[in-house]
Amino acid sequence: MSALLELRGLGVRYSGAATAALEGVDLALAAGERLAVIGESGSGKSTLARAxxxxxxxxxxxxxxxxxxxxDHPARNGRDIGFVFQDPGSSLDPVMALGDQVAEVAHANLDMGWRAAxxxxxxxxxRVKLPEPAALARAYAHQxxxxxxQRVAIAAAxxxxxxxxxxxxxxSALDTIVQAEIVALIRALVxxxxxxxIFVSHDIGLAANLADRIAVFRHGRMVEQATxxxxxxxxxxDYSRALLVAHLGLEA
Known part of the structure; x- marks a missing residue:
């Protein structure tokens, strides 16, 4: 498969930080490939996604x-890249109807009129399996x-x-049963x-159920990648082994 995305020597440092958030990352992603990026909090995985x-x-x-x-052009957010954030409560606008939030993305990125959007x-x-979608489109996030x-956020993405x-x-902000449902939905959609x-998670168990390949991050560096x-x-x-023990219950 041809490469969709290539990273070479990628590093990120935040102003005032003593150490880099990300350092020396070489990574490629094929078109249609499912990659999980895993690691503990502070490992650099979300910084990688946002970069x-x-x-x-x-x-x-x-x-x-x-x-x-x-x-054949630089990747465009909303058009070439869809992004789903950790907390749908903060990524959705509380004062805009949910349907309008999804429609706004279509209006901005697909040159659609508002009625079609x-x-x-x-x-x-x-499509993301929400009940009574026409009625829900008029609802608000707090409902x-x-x-x-999170299903609405995925629809927008x-x-x-x-x-x-x-x-x-x-x-990560969802309970175990809902986590499994969202993973199944993402798998079906992609x-x-x-x-x-690119599925960013601290849970190697969820990653193993979804991804073709896993990249393991620690202290801002990719320490291992494999199918x-x-x-x-x-x-x-040892770090990857410890993640497997913690999340899959495997013997050390």
Missing amino acids: IAGLLPRTARLHGTITWPGL RRLAVELLD LSGGQK IVARPKLLIADEAT TEDGMAL TAALVARPRT
Whole structure:
């Protein structure tokens, strides 16, 4: 498969920080590939996701290169990259109807009129398996459960059928049953649309159920990457082995 995305020597340092948040990352992602990025809090995995999507704060300084061989232009947020954040409660606007929030993405990125964009929003709310999507499109975020909010956020992220979907700890604020439902939904959507996926998580168990390949991060560096089957069966580092013990209950 051809490469969609390539990172070479990627590093990120935040202003005033004693150490780099990310350092020396070389990584490639094929079109349609599902990659999980795992590690503990502070390992650099969310910084990596935001660097790829161009969502780093102004206090961040990036070095190295991010290139898109699979595109003939720089990647565009909302069009080529869909991003799902950790907390749907903060990523959704509390004073805008949910359907309008999804429609706004279509209006901005697909050059759609508002009427067509709102029709598409209802279709997408139905696609992410929300009940009564036409009625829900008129509802507000505070009226939904955490899992339902995350489904709305996913609908907004896939409006333009992006080449890459990034889910940054998109299940960590949800209970175990809802986590499994969201992972199953993401798996179905990326398969149906042929999207590549970067799934950021601290939970190697969820990652193993979703990804073709896993990259393990610690202290801002990638310490291991392998196919999911190989990493679960034969982790090369003690850190990866400890994550497997903690989340999958495997023997050390």
